[in-house]
């Protein structure tokens with residue numbers, strides 16, 4: 001029997017609050033220092049009590065872990081690091097019994113080089129069907145010593161690696177990411193058939209949807225033309241990245257010439273086909289696109305009625321703590337989504353970005369560093385947290401679906417002093433440390449302040465105790481441990497719980513956004529109403545007058561409101 005709340009007019013995902021679990025770092029049930037599926041099962045009650053509606057799991061499939069699981073060696077197997085299929089089924093069924101939907105990650109742009117297909121391709125001659133599943137090409141120049149084109153890897157370095165054939169240098173294969181992540185050839189029908197079969201494998205098990213990795217990347221321009229542009233992961237550079245969609249850049253014309261490997265029109269055919277697969281199943285299954293595209297109107301194409309259901313709103317994530325940029329991101333997203341009849345989505349952090357609590361504490365709170373290390377500017381932790389909590393009240397009051405990255409409900413900062421010796425992100429190594437990488441936002445969660453590893457590991461201790469968490473946690477994590485915040489008035493976790501309760505009670509997720517009279521982004525004020533709630537966000541530097549006799553429903557901190565004024569770096573929900 002279903003325990004899900006009925007959603008009479010809209011499917012569940014249109015307004016869901018979806019919590020991203022990074023399985024390596026969420027909870028470790030077998031004491032080996034690495035998170036696992038049983039660890040997730042053990043914390044589902046916590047998540048249900050938080051008031052979220054769904055979880056999204058980053059990859060837990062068989063993988064050599066060259067990119068923390070985004071390098072899949074077998075799409076139908078669970079990596080022994082995380083457990084097995086039975087653990088997955090138990091987790092799924094428990095989540096469903098608690099009323100939580102489950103979304104899994106799908107990585108269709110590339111496989112691991114240890115995938116059986118790639119191994120077969122390496123053992124097969126050029127021109128063979130096995131090679132045709134990937135992007136193999138002859139090199140340029142004498143004896144093919146030059147790569148087939150000038151594309152760069154998103155993680156740094158070249159995007160091509162040459163293979164050895166019968167002991168001598170042979171063809172090259174494309175990898176937009178790490179050498180160990182060869183790109184699939186989406187011109188090959190076998191690739192389509194296989195990925196649809198993978199979708200069905202997990203749909204048959206009962207998953208509610210998929211987060212589609214690099215959803216704009218699978219189709220490459222015919223002839224693989226050279227391209228002078230630079231592409232990075234989510235970045236603050238003025239290149240062909242997410243940042244170039246941010247409000248500050250929106251008057252900029254689209255890249256000329258556009259990237260030959262991102263956002264090609266051909267990708268939409270793939271999603272139309274997948275939409276048809278999902279339709280065969282009951283229960284409003286969904287797809288959410290991780291697509292880094294230039295213009296909001298281009299992004300909206302991914303969520304046309306016959307394609308995906310959602311796309312991440314990186315424009316909002318990149319706005320930073322800046323009233324004008326936040327307001328513009330809200331306007332642009334609502335407009336672009338409405339044009340195709342799709343609900344908007346909102347997100348502040350994920351496993352690829354510096355946590356927003358830390359970004360918002362930088363001298364420039366719109367900055368978007370590629371990781372932070374001890375040599376870099378260190379964020380003001382308290383200021384960043386205050387702003388992050390205010391941004392949360394802004395986000396949860398918006399109509400549409402909101403994504404929460406694990407630990408943000410505790411107010412967790414980035415680990416900004418992680419030593420190089422512990423870093424694992426391939427982008428750190430491929431850029432010789434110029435990019436600090438994404439490890440700082442992937443540090444294992446603190447559950448219990450007074451336990452070793454802040455209670456990340458539980459279960460039967462191995463001889464000599466639990467293994468250390470796979471990345472070291474900073475000492476400050478003690479203040480943020482879940483057990484120190486639970487039930488404490490004014491803690492971040494209680495703010496999340498209360499906000500989600502009010503959001504649900506007033507169905508804000510399916511509500512209507514309208515700018516309020518106080519809205520004045522130029523003066524640092526973002527203000528809008530959604531049904532019975534009006535949100536005031538003070539991103540300026542002077543206290544803001546609340547309307548006379550305003551009834552405060554929720555404030556971002558216990559001292560945000562005093563004597564009828566809202567302090568800077570704060571937000572408040574008042575009764576409209």
Ligand code: BGC
Pocket residue numbers: 067070071107177213214290351352
């Ligand atoms: C994922 C990253 C991953 C990359 C390659 C991304 O967009 O979110 O974590 O490194 O795809 O799969």
